[in-house]
Amino acid sequence: MKYDNIIEGKFISRLNRFVAYVCVDGVQEKVHVKNTGRLKELLVGGATVYLQKHDDPKRSTALSLIAVKKVGQIVNIDSQAPNKAMHEWLAACMQITGGSAAAGGSAGGSTAPGPTAPCPVAFAGNATPAAILRPGEKITAIRPEYTYKGSRFDFLIETDQRKILMEVKGVTLEENGTALFPDAPTDRGVRHIMELCGSKEDGYSPVIAFVIQMDGVRQFSPNAKTHGAFADALVSAHEQGVRIIALDCEVTVDSIVIRDFVDVALEQA
Structure with a gap:
């Protein structure tokens, strides 16, 4: 996705979860932070940040903070970016496997506009569909924000063989080459994992996809120090057959853009 x-x-400095102060050309500006997570290792005084300028006069802030430079590396912190990048990647997978390109949509509506629609993004690295699809399997529709038993999941991916229920988690925390999630306790995240486990009984193939909003990491692990219950739930989900994948991104x-798969180490970090 592009900005x-x-x-x-x-x-x-950060005023609250939603607002921060940034210096732009010598002037202090109040900006919207597009991530309500803690981000303590990223949002430090003097850090170089990247902001999107908006021309909407109705906005309370004209700038949104979307990325931070950490030790020379750019980390995207936009909490909406992982889903958008995943949708682009799935659409590319759809064409690679012989389906139509995917477009925007909502729960219950098909997102396949037709066989001549252009592929929206080229693969930046080695993240091909093979990790989530069976040999010869084709994606036929991608349905964002799909509702299952009263909860909203990020994607329902329909193929010519099955229905894949996917939840996407954006990852901005990295320590010593390991990407970690969550950076704060998330009871909602635990509930989603439990619901994905239950979806197998209704015939779904559940997937949890961790989109790491940077490149250069060696592996992904659940952050048990921050939320042990989430780490335990993730291990349990894996044991029950939920597919867990992690992908890093090419960030400017x-x-x-989603780039490549990274190893998933479920031993609690």
Whole structure:
């Protein structure tokens, strides 16, 4: 996915989960933080940040903080980016496997506009459909924000063989080459894992996809130090047959594209 109107600034401080102060061309600006997570290792005073400028006069802030430079590496922090990048990747997978390109949609509506629609993104690395599809399996429809038993999941991926129920988690925390999730306790995340486990009884093939909003990591692990219950639930889900994948991203100041799979180490970090 691409951003437009990107400018650079220096991080000053965070007022609350939604607002921060940033210096842009010597002027202090109040900006919207597009991630309510803690981000303590990223949002430090003096850090180089990247902001999207908005022309909407109805907005309370004209700038949104979308990325941070950490030790020379750009980390995307936009909490909406993982789902958008995943949708683009799934659409590319759809064409690679012989289906139609996917477009936007909502729960219950098909997202296949036709066989001549262009592939929206080229693969940035080795993240091919093989990890989530069976040999010869074709994606026939992608349904974002799919409702299952009263809960909303990020994607229902329909193929010519089955229905894949996918939940996407964005990852911005990295320690010593290991990407970690969550960076704060998430009871909602635990509930989603339990519901995905139960979906197998209704014939779904559940997948949890961790989209790491940076590149260069060696592996992904659940962050048991922050939320042991989430780590335990993830291990249990794996044992019950839920597919767990992690993908890193090629990130620039104005783009994020899924790049490659990374190893998943479920021993609690």
